[in-house]
Amino acid sequence: xxxxxxxxxxxxxxxxxxxxxxxxxxxxxxxxxxxxxxxxxxxxxxxxxxxxxxxxxxxxxxxxxxxxxxxxxxxxxxxxxxxxxxxxxxxxxxxxxxxxxxxxxxxxxxxxxxxxxxxxxxxxxxxxxxxxxxxxxxxxxxxxxxxxxxxxxxxxxxxxxxxxxxxxxxxxxxxxxxxxxxxxxxxxxxxxxxxxxxxxxxxxxxxxxxxxxxxxxxxxxxxxxxxxxxxxxxxxxxxxxxxxxxxxxxxxxxxxxxxxxxxxxxxxxxxxxxxxxxxxxxxxxxxxxxxxxxxxxxxxxxxxxxxxxxxxxxxxxxxxxxxxxxxxxxxxxxxxxxxxxxxxxxxxxxxxxxxxxxxxxxxxxxxxxxxxxxxxxxxxxxxxx
Amino acid sequence: xxxxxxxxxxxxxxxxxxxxxxxxxxxxxxxxxxxxxxxxxxxxxxxxxxxxxxxxxxxxxxxxxxxxxxxxxxxxxxxxxxxxxxxxxxxxxxxxxxxxxxxxxxxxxxxxxxxxxxxxxxxxxxxxxxxxxxxxxxxxxxxxxxxxxxxxxxxxxxxxxxxxxxxxxxxxxxxxxxxxxxxxxxxxxxxxxxxxxxxxxxxxxxxxxxxxxxxxxxxxxxxxxxxxxxxxxxxxxxxxxxxxxxxxxxxxxxxxxxxxxxxxxxxxxxxxxxxxxxxxxxxxxxxxxxxxxxxxxxxxxxxxxxxxxxxxxxxxxxxxxxxxxxxxxxxxxxxxxxxxxxxxxxxxxxxxxxxx
Numbered sequence: 001x002x003x004x005x006x007x008x009x010x011x012x013x014x015x016x017x018x019x020x021x022x023x024x025x026x027x028x029x030x031x032x033x034x035x036x037x038x039x040x041x042x043x044x045x046x047x048x049x050x051x052x053x054x055x056x057x058x059x060x061x062x063x064x065x066x067x068x069x070x071x072x073x074x075x076x077x078x079x080x081x082x083x084x085x086x087x088x089x090x091x092x093x094x095x096x097x098x099x100x101x102x103x104x105x106x107x108x109x110x111x112x113x114x115x116x117x118x119x120x121x122x123x124x125x126x127x128x129x130x131x132x133x134x135x136x137x138x139x140x141x142x143x144x145x146x147x148x149x150x151x152x153x154x155x156x157x158x159x160x161x162x163x164x165x166x167x168x169x170x171x172x173x174x175x176x177x178x179x180x181x182x183x184x185x186x187x188x189x190x191x192x193x194x195x196x197x198x199x200x201x202x203x204x205x206x207x208x209x210x211x212x213x214x215x216x217x218x219x220x221x222x223x224x225x226x227x228x229x230x231x232x233x234x235x236x237x238x239x240x241x242x243x244x245x246x247x248x249x250x251x252x253x254x255x256x257x258x259x260x261x262x263x264x265x266x267x268x269x270x271x272x273x274x275x276x277x278x279x280x281x282x283x284x285x286x287x288x289x290x291x292x293x294x295x296x297x298x299x300x301x302x303x304x305x306x307x308x309x310x311x312x313x314x315x316x317x318x319x320x321x322x323x324x325x326x327x328x329x330x331x332x333x334x335x336x337x338x339x340x341x342x343x344x345x346x347x348x349x350x351x352x353x354x355x356x357x358x359x360x361x362x363x364x365x366x367x368x369x370x371x372x373x374x375x376x377x378x379x380x381x382x383x384x385x
Numbered sequence: 386x387x388x389x390x391x392x393x394x395x396x397x398x399x400x401x402x403x404x405x406x407x408x409x410x411x412x413x414x415x416x417x418x419x420x421x422x423x424x425x426x427x428x429x430x431x432x433x434x435x436x437x438x439x440x441x442x443x444x445x446x447x448x449x450x451x452x453x454x455x456x457x458x459x460x461x462x463x464x465x466x467x468x469x470x471x472x473x474x475x476x477x478x479x480x481x482x483x484x485x486x487x488x489x490x491x492x493x494x495x496x497x498x499x500x501x502x503x504x505x506x507x508x509x510x511x512x513x514x515x516x517x518x519x520x521x522x523x524x525x526x527x528x529x530x531x532x533x534x535x536x537x538x539x540x541x542x543x544x545x546x547x548x549x550x551x552x553x554x555x556x557x558x559x560x561x562x563x564x565x566x567x568x569x570x571x572x573x574x575x576x577x578x579x580x581x582x583x584x585x586x587x588x589x590x591x592x593x594x595x596x597x598x599x600x601x602x603x604x605x606x607x608x609x610x611x612x613x614x615x616x617x618x619x620x621x622x623x624x625x626x627x628x629x630x631x632x633x634x635x636x637x638x639x640x641x642x643x644x645x646x647x648x649x650x651x652x653x654x655x656x657x658x659x660x661x662x663x664x665x666x667x668x669x670x671x672x673x674x675x676x677x678x679x680x681x682x683x684x685x686x687x688x689x690x691x692x693x694x695x696x697x698x699x700x701x702x703x704x705x706x707x708x709x710x711x712x713x714x715x716x717x718x719x720x721x722x723x724x725x726x727x728x729x730x731x732x733x734x735x736x737x738x739x740x741x
Contacts, residue, residue: 042696043652047560082651083650084650086640090425093426094422094689094692096422097421104389110564110648114645118425138567149601175529175562175563176562178563178564181563185548188548189548205526205530332481352661
């Protein structure tokens with residue numbers, strides 16, 4: 001009797017294998033650039049992956065409506081990686097089967113690193129909108145739209161130092177998160193050259209991120225005036241609430257992960273008053289480009305876009321600029337396209353939502369001015385200096 | 386010779402099926418008829434098959450519920466990736482380094498299996514499941530706070546952060562806490578995976594048939610009876626458990642040498658993964674090695690094949706999983722299948738012969 005169960009298994013797997021084969025072999029020349037995106041669309045980090053997917057989608061629709069790149073339209077496909085390095089490689093392979101020529105992804109650092117090992121073997125042009133670890137661009141075919149973590153840490157330390165925001169600084173960071181770790185390490189290194197000292201550096205992990213009273217108390221005991229938060233906004237909102245209820249009266253300073261803190265449910269916005277953050281994008285900036293993007297995003301998806309969506313939007317326009325500068329066409333091979341675009345990445349300068357006149361260095365890291373924002377009257381406001 | 390064949394008929398059939406599948410896929414690979422997605426899945430498939438088969442040794446043969454299998458895989462993955470990272474360029478050629486990496490993964494996972502097994506195997510059933518679950522989480526969390534770097538002065542260790550390692554400017558991070566190990570050489574190949582599957586199958590199938598295997602099964606069926614005939618219960622339990630852990634370590638080696646960036650997340654080495662492996666075993670049939678192989682293949686391919694359904698795919702995947710479980714194991718579904726089979730002339734004789 002068990003035989004049939006096994007037989008069904010064999011038949012099923014055979015059917016599956018055949019159906020997988022059926023998907024390939026369609027490398028026909030079409031008159032369009034095929035751009036693929038990878039990110040977590042399900043699970044804990046879905047908010048970031050979906051933002052990237054949607055942000056890129058809006059840019060592609062805009063470009064296609066305006067006549068495409070050099071007259072060629074863009075075809076777009078996006079795949080889920082569930083925030084798993086292995087699945088991200090699967091997503092990359094699935095997109096390759098679809099005929100992808102240029103990759104926007106992956107959304108997160110770990111996945112992006114895993115995929116770049118594969119994409120460099122294929123020599124495919126890869127531009128990660130939000131993978132911020134330094135290793136994301138270790139291969140010559142990979143570039144970043146966002147600041148990398150070390151740069152954010154250095155920029156934050158310099159900003160606090162040069163504006164004399166505080167002389168004693170505490171740090172609360174997430175030791176189980178590469179993003180948070182990466183920023184903290186460089187911040188601590190750069191702090192040695194700055195006129196302030198780090199009096200306490202307390203970590204938490206993703207498994208224990210609801211009570212921060214110990215970390216805050218340590219900061220207070222050591223006489224910190226300012227708390228640096230290189231973390232995401234959901235934990236930061238708890239820290240702000242708990243600090244306020246204990247009456248500590250710290251100043252808070254964060255990085256781009258804090259963008260979105262005003263949108264947290266049941267969070268008293270007045271607590272965020274005076275919080276400063278270095279972030280490249282704010283949805284309520286008054287320039288025409290940002291406003292048009294926010295409006296389109298809201299119409300299409302009913303949400304205010306976050307920084308990830310803006311990074312992805314910029315990524316598509318950066319690709320467009322590189323292709324135009326290289327005068328590339330869709331019938332070029334993936335590798336030729338990558339070579340042509342790589343050369344141009346060092347030369348082009350792009351004005352985007354997340355920064356004006358962005359340029360790229362030889363390693364593939366972006367060069368753009370960080371923007372410092374302060375939360376005033378429940379809104380992000382650019383600090384002019 | 387004939388006798389030998391007869392005795393090992395079942396083992397040979399299983400090995401034959403796997404070899405056949407390998408040859409077919411190799412031919413398709415050479416012909417360039419496989420999609421990139423499928424090519425990319427070959428090595429993970431091998432790793433999952435080894436995991437499922439090795440867990441079946443604990444669950445099916447030893448009869449103990451373990452929810453810490455991903456923890457052993459994690460140990461194998463990290464110890465071997467660490468080894469490969471420091472010896473890349475030192476030990477040449479690559480395949481030799483990979484062989485050492487496999488042995489290291491096997492040894493360390495087995496060692497931890499032995500150490501954890503000593504106190505834990507005194508527990509039974511649910512208690513054992515909870516303790517192994519906790520063990521898996523501990524391993525994952527320890528690796529997430531482990532920082533190891535190397536510079537001209539040698540190795541530096543820390544469990545705080547990478548700054549406290551005090552590396553020189555040109556120092557190299559080997560294990561970077563939550564960021565794990567980046568830059569493991571990509572040594573895993575489909576052929577290596579196939580060879581490892583074959584070795585695993587030979588080890589486990591022979592173990593089951595051996596004197597030790599029979600002792601283990603006797604313990605599973607009735608501990609008191611087994612003790613009364615003089616079987617050393619602790620020894621055999623430990624043996625089976627450590628072997629199962631060591632083979633999971635080998636799967637971890639295969640997994641880690643297929644990815645450039647290895648991180649210990651809930652997704653790949655947490656309890657999610659442990660339960661996933663248990664699902665492979667349960668769907669394939671507890672105690673059925675061949676079933677484990679097949680169900681590992683199906684359940685690994687399924688979510689990838691459902692990519693066309695975009696965001697609904699994880700939902701559909703869960704529904705398909707429920708349907709498959711019911712079809713395979715619900716009593717009414719089995720009775721229905723039996724009736725259907727009885728109508729087929731080809732199966733009539735065989736099913737009457739081999740009624741289970």
